[in-house]
Amino acid sequence: MVLENGLIFKNMKYKEEIIRAMDWLGSKPDTVFTGQAIGCSGHAISTTVANVSQDKRVELPVFEETQLGMATGMAMTGWVPITCYPRFDFFILSLNQLVNHLDKMQDMSKGDMKPKVIIRVAVGSKVPFSAGPQHTQNHTEAMKKMLTEIEVVELMEPEDVFPAYERAYNSDKSFLMVEHSEFYNSK
Amino acid sequence: MKIPRKYTKVRDVNITPEELIAFEDKVKDAYENAKVQGPVHLSKNNENELIELFQYIHEEDWVLSAWRNHYHALLHGVDPDKLFNWISEGRSMGTNNTKPNFYASSIVGGIIPLALGVAAGLKRSNSNRRVWCFIGDMTMETGVFHEAYKYSQNMNLPLQFVIEDNNLSVHTPTDTAWGKRMKVPKNVIYYKYKMSYPHHGTGKWVNF
Numbered sequence: 001m002v003l004e005n006g007l008i009f010k011n012m013k014y015k016e017e018i019i020r021a022m023d024w025l026g027s028k029p030d031t032v033f034t035g036q037a038i039g040c041s042g043h044a045i046s047t048t049v050a051n052v053s054q055d056k057r058v059e060l061p062v063f064e065e066t067q068l069g070m071a072t073g074m075a076m077t078g079w080v081p082i083t084c085y086p087r088f089d090f091f092i093l094s095l096n097q098l099v100n101h102l103d104k105m106q107d108m109s110k111g112d113m114k115p116k117v118i119i120r121v122a123v124g125s126k127v128p129f130s131a132g133p134q135h136t137q138n139h140t141e142a143m144k145k146m147l148t149e150i151e152v153v154e155l156m157e158p159e160d161v162f163p164a165y166e167r168a169y170n171s172d173k174s175f176l177m178v179e180h181s182e183f184y185n186s187k
Numbered sequence: 188m189k190i191p192r193k194y195t196k197v198r199d200v201n202i203t204p205e206e207l208i209a210f211e212d213k214v215k216d217a218y219e220n221a222k223v224q225g226p227v228h229l230s231k232n233n234e235n236e237l238i239e240l241f242q243y244i245h246e247e248d249w250v251l252s253a254w255r256n257h258y259h260a261l262l263h264g265v266d267p268d269k270l271f272n273w274i275s276e277g278r279s280m281g282t283n284n285t286k287p288n289f290y291a292s293s294i295v296g297g298i299i300p301l302a303l304g305v306a307a308g309l310k311r312s313n314s315n316r317r318v319w320c321f322i323g324d325m326t327m328e329t330g331v332f333h334e335a336y337k338y339s340q341n342m343n344l345p346l347q348f349v350i351e352d353n354n355l356s357v358h359t360p361t362d363t364a365w366g367k368r369m370k371v372p373k374n375v376i377y378y379k380y381k382m383s384y385p386h387h388g389t390g391k392w393v394n395f
Binding site (some may be wrong): 001032058061063065066067069071072074075076077078081097098100101105107108113123127140153 | 278293294300305306308334366
């Protein structure tokens, strides 16, 4: 849309769709949202859960690996955690819990244990400015190679977002959802 | 071993020390006759401590353990025949069930965040059940134990850590490797024992 002063106003559907998906997940009785800056403000993902009721948002300390293990443990008791990491670079600190536990639990229990965790990870923006090599990496392809039970979904277009989160919630397995924070301001 | 006063006995444990030892002897025989398709980590010398402790563990509580888990599984109610079959299939380090709630992992400290999450889930569900997390002395020294212990205490989560101290991680003496042992935190159940078996296997080379 072109405004009278000549500025172009873009309707940012990507972020709107993420907010719509979080609102929908937040309406489910068995979901709980965890992570740093999830109970309070702090980064781009924080703004996408602002409509979710406060009692469903658990603010956690900075302990990435423990965060994912906690989410898995909560899922073992029937909750569906949506656990959030603002940068892929931070998320890789949780690989032990991701690869050795959440991803192997079904095999290690002969299918008896199927904890469902929805992991949200954001790839940091490189434009209009880059946050640097420790805040902008995208390890999606590496994750696809490492994981066997967890499905990895990279969210590239606004129209992909809501159906992907809907499918993740309705599935009986865990998902790693890769978002691009750059798209929050460009798509 | 001191059991905190807040706990009361909630079940009879009908397994004797001799039966626990006999189960591991059966595994030992199968292993040495190449009937077990994976590594085993056998227990011995801590039968009395565990039999006492499991009287305080409700049958619907969660028990999380590690690679040396046969005693914990049996005492929590995992069927001995089922357990033996799993061990024979090479699943000794991951004898996991939801009836009873039992999970074991072969990654050092890996169960600690899971235990924290199960406890958080139980609390959020207003459950009366709790989590019993069995770890060794080297695991107690790790960073993940420190942060999880601190969080569980601060948030009043229904999580009880049990430290089983044999002063070893595989063959590494914990006190030598760390230079000094840390003080056992309060509200942690702790006991010492001496290993009879090697870290894994039986001490006998097996040809498949």
